Amino acid sequence: MPSNYPGFKYGADRETFSAAKVKALESLLIEKGVITGKTVDTILGYFETEMGPFNGAKLVAKAWVDPAFKKLLLEDCNAACEAMDFPEGMSGAEGEHMRIVENTPEVHNVIVCTLCSCYPWPTLGLPPYWFKDPTFRARVVREPRVVLSEFGVQLDESVKVLVWDSSAQIRWWVLPMRPPGTEGMSEAQLAALLTPEAMMGVATVKV
Amino acid sequence: MKLQHNLGGLEGLDPITPEIEVFVEPWEKRIFGIHTAMMALSNHLDTANPQYMIDQVPTTFKSFWTWGHLRMGAEAMHPFEYFQLRYYEKWLGGISGFFVSEGYITQEELDTRTAELLESSEKAEAPLPMGGNPAIDTQVVKYLREGDSPMRPLAAPAKFSVGDQVRVKNTLVADHTRLPGNLQGHVAEVVKVYDNAFTYFFPTADGIGTPMPVYSLAFKPEELWAESLMDPNSLYYNDIFEVYLEAA
Numbered sequence: 540m541p542s543n544y545p546g547f548k549y550g551a552d553r554e555t556f557s558a559a560k561v562k563a564l565e566s567l568l569i570e571k572g573v574i575t576g577k578t579v580d581t582i583l584g585y586f587e588t589e590m591g592p593f594n595g596a597k598l599v600a601k602a603w604v605d606p607a608f609k610k611l612l613l614e615d616c617n618a619a620c621e622a623m624d625f626p627e628g629m630s631g632a633e634g635e636h637m638r639i640v641e642n643t644p645e646v647h648n649v650i651v652c653t654l655c656s657c658y659p660w661p662t663l664g665l666p667p668y669w670f671k672d673p674t675f676r677a678r679v680v681r682e683p684r685v686v687l688s689e690f691g692v693q694l695d696e697s698v699k700v701l702v703w704d705s706s707a708q709i710r711w712w713v714l715p716m717r718p719p720g721t722e723g724m725s726e727a728q729l730a731a732l733l734t735p736e737a738m739m740g741v742a743t744v745k746v
Numbered sequence: 747m748k749l750q751h752n753l754g755g756l757e758g759l760d761p762i763t764p765e766i767e768v769f770v771e772p773w774e775k776r777i778f779g780i781h782t783a784m785m786a787l788s789n790h791l792d793t794a795n796p797q798y799m800i801d802q803v804p805t806t807f808k809s810f811w812t813w814g815h816l817r818m819g820a821e822a823m824h825p826f827e828y829f830q831l832r833y834y835e836k837w838l839g840g841i842s843g844f845f846v847s848e849g850y851i852t853q854e855e856l857d858t859r860t861a862e863l864l865e866s867s868e869k870a871e872a873p874l875p876m877g878g879n880p881a882i883d884t885q886v887v888k889y890l891r892e893g894d895s896p897m898r899p900l901a902a903p904a905k906f907s908v909g910d911q912v913r914v915k916n917t918l919v920a921d922h923t924r925l926p927g928n929l930q931g932h933v934a935e936v937v938k939v940y941d942n943a944f945t946y947f948f949p950t951a952d953g954i955g956t957p958m959p960v961y962s963l964a965f966k967p968e969e970l971w972a973e974s975l976m977d978p979n980s981l982y983y984n985d986i987f988e989v990y991l992e993a994a
Contacts, residue, residue, distance in 0.1 A: 546763045547770045547832060556860075557838055558773035559870060563859035564842050565776055566874055567851045572806040573787075575878025578886055579779030585890055628891025632785075635895035636940075653754045653926045655817055656833070665778070668765040671833045677756035680928075680982055681967075682975045689762045700980040707813060707924060708896055708944045708960050709985045736766065 547668055589626040591664035592735040595712060597623060598639075598662060599738065600729035603717040612639055612714065620661060634661035634710060640703060641714040642740070647698050648713045649687065649740030651679045652705045659710035663735055670739065680704070690741040713740040720746045747919050749825040752927030755971055774834035781841055784811040786889035787882070790947060795895045798888070804879040809848055812894070812947045814922065816840060822921040898957035900943045904988065906961060910936045911994040914986070920951035925990045932969050933994045937983070938962035944987070953989040960985050 568574050598619060602609035612619040616637040617630040630637075637659045640648040652658065653676045658666040669675050679686045683700045687693075694700065703711040715737045721729060736742035769775050788811045791798040819840030820828065828836070846853050863870045906912055914929045924946070940960045949955030965982045 542760045544760055547765050549832065554771050554773070555864065557771070557835060559863035560842065560856070560860045561773045561776045561780075561838055562863055562870070562874070563856055564838075564845065564851075565780060567855060567859060568780065568845070569875045569878055571850060572804075572878065573845075573850060574780070574783050574805070574807075575880065575882050576874055576876035577878070577880075578783045578883055579776055581883045581886060582779040582782045582890070583775055585887065590890065626891075628893075631891045631893040632782075632889060633893070635893045636897065654751070654924065655820075665768045667768055668770055668833070669763060672763060672765075673753055673829060674759045675762050677753040678759055678762070681755040681971050682977055683980055684977050685975075686762055690764055696979060698979070700977060702980060702982045704926070704982065704984040706960075706985045707946065709940070709962075741764075 544674075547672075586660075586664055590629065590631075590661050592662070592733070592738065593730070594620070594623075594625055594629055594664075595659075595662035595735075595738045596730040596733035597625075597726070599714055599733055600726040602714060603721075603729055604726055609714075613641060616659075616662070616712075625661075629661040632660055633657075634659050636708060637662060637710045637712065639712050639714050640701065642716045644716070645698060646701060647687070647692075647694055647740065648701045648703060649679060649683055650703050650705055650711045650713060651676055653677075653680060654706075657705040657707060657710055659705075659712050663712055663738055667735060669741075687741060690736070692741060692743055712738050714738075715740075715742075715744050718744045718746050747927040747930070748821065748828075750821055750823070750828045751919055751923055751925075754926050754928035755975070757975065769834070770832075771834075777834050777838045777841060781816060781837055782890075783886055784809075784841070785813070785894070786886040788812060791889070791894065795897065796892050798885065798892075800885070803881060803885045805882045805885075806850070809844075810948070811844075814946060814948060814950075815844075818922040819844070821923070896944045896946065897941075898943050898945050900959065901957060904939050904959035904961075906936050906939065906959075906988070906991065906993070908936050908939060912936060912961070912963065912991045913994040915990055915992055917952045917990060922950050923952050924950075924954055924987060925952065926984065928970065929965070929984065929986075932965060934963035934965045934969070934984075936961050937964045940985070946987075954987045959988045961988065961991065 602612045620629045656671045705711045737744045787807045791800040820836045916930045943957035944960045945957045946954040967976045
């Protein structure tokens with residue numbers, strides 16, 4: 540039966556109203572000295588250039604080529620971040636305590652935040668909409684293999700699926716499997732293959 | 747327990763909408779930025795880990811604002827309204843309501859300004875006001891780099907150890923919790939005891955707030971779910987505050 544659930548799209552009037560309301564709020568906050576005219580753009584720029592999934596991609600690529608680094612990443616994600624040539628603070632906001640779990644041919648990991656949208660900002664940036672969607676949050680904890688198949692990840696029944704619910708305290712993410720056909724690639728080439736979805740466990744890495 | 751605290755395992759939903767964008771409308775970026783600025787300017791940061799000289803930052807924002815405050819607003823909503831609003835619509839409602847209730851702006855100011863922007867496309871497209879003290883933005887970036895770790899010294903030894911079976915208590919929930927409702931009454935195995943203790947920055951009615959141990963728990967699917975939709979070859983993990991647990 541077709542569903543009437545609107546997903547993420549609503550009527551244009553509703554978006555126009557929200558756009559006006561948030562602009563009204565931001566302009567009043569600037570006028571009253573709560574924030575400056577540059578505060579919001581400064582924050583958005585930070586997530587475009589310093590804190591984003593490009594950091595996670597570099598960590599995964601390095602772990603794929605360096606077994607000692609992979610061991611460090613799995614044991615202490617924040618120490619692994621410190622060991623990278625990252626901008627200062629990549630164990631900062633919303634990444635103070637991060638943990639990563641490894642996908643293997645026998646075990647597949649996927650992350651969720653059933654209560655809201657907790658996410659490791661320094662390594663993955665900001666969460667995509669599907670992660671914040673109540674439908675994903677409700678279903679993946681109970682029928683993870685079916686949900687993964689809807690994302691295009693087909694797992695054999697013999698593969699154990701581990702679901703990691705992120706919390707305010709601990710932020711989880713996934714070390715995906717290195718795909719075949721990538722022998723001889725540089726870390727930069729490997730990093731370019733990674734997507735946020737692969738590092739959340741709802742996609743595999745493709746060449 | 748409200749539906750928004752008890753989402754796990756809900757039946758009869760649609761296939762996943764794999765929308766990979768972080769923001770689906772440009773306005774959503776602005777409310778995300780305002781919330782992040784509020785966290786970076788919160789008055790509790792002089793006692794945070796690391797400590798900030800927050801009282802010297804030249805902002806007029808003098809309130810206490812953490813993720814918990816934002817979550818509490820969304821969780822306090824009527825459940826049927828919660829699910830009618832998109833993610834950042836809940837933020838916009840909660841945050842603008844907070845600035846009104848704390849007296850930074852009046853509802854009339856906000857409504858009048860919103861109406862002006864809706865009436866005039868010229869005003870709607872005009873740039874935002876500039877200016878403000880750049881030291882505010884210095885603090886915002888400092889917060890993004892250094893964070894606000896909830897880790898604190900352990901006051902008393904952890905009650906449970908790796909390998910213990912624990913049961914999630916049937917906690918009475920008010921307007922905010924960090925315990926998914928579908929876990930209540932169920933038994934899990936402790937697979938990790940995290941070092942130190944974790945604060946929640948303010949007390950909740952269901953007992954978190956003061957620094958306490960947090961455990962990584964593994965739940966078997968047959969413990970959580972009836973047979974339908976259950977995946978027998980899966981495990982579910984959650985990191986749970988000690989106050990929510992008892993020996994099984």
